[in-house]
Amino acid sequence: MGLSAGRLRQRVDLMRLVSVDNGNGGYSETWQTIAAAVPAEVIGLTGTEAVREKVLRGIRVYQITTRWREDLQPKDQLRFGDEDLNVRSAIDPFGRRDRLVILADTEGAEKTR
Known part of the structure; x- marks a missing residue:
C-alpha cells in the first residue's frame, strides 16, 4: 500500500550545516x-527530561x-x-523507495536560526 497524501499534513524543513565564506579568508x-x-506525517512518540549543562x-x-x-x-x-530535531535514523521500511521513516529527537539539537 502506497503512502497517501492525506497522511502528510504537517511540514518539516531539512537543514544542513554548511561552510560559508566569511569574507575574511x-x-x-x-x-x-x-x-x-x-x-x-509527524507523530510524537515519547517525552522525557534530562539535565544538560546543569539545566533540566x-x-x-x-x-x-x-x-x-x-x-x-x-x-x-x-x-x-x-523545534529543531536531530535525525537519529532514517529507513525505507519496505524497500520500495516510496517513503522514508525518520526517528528524530530534540536532545542536544543545535539551533538552526
Whole structure:
C-alpha cells in the first residue's frame, strides 16, 4: 500500500550545516535549508527530561514519515514548527523507495536560526 497524501499534513524543513565564506579568508559554519516545507506525517512518540549543562530540559522523540528522498544525511537536522530535531535514523521500511521513516529527537539539537 502506497503512502497517501492525506497522511502528510504537517511540514518539516531539512537543514544542513554548511561552510560559508566569511569574507575574511576563512569560513563560518551555518545552518542552511536544503528542503523547505516538506510534506510529512509527524507523530510524537515519547517525552522525557534530562539535565544538560546543569539545566533540566525536555526531550521529545518523533517519528516522521515523508516521501522517499536520497539526500538526507546523518548530521542533518529537521525543523518542525519551532523545534529543531536531530535525525537519529532514517529507513525505507519496505524497500520500495516510496517513503522514508525518520526517528528524530530534540536532545542536544543545535539551533538552526
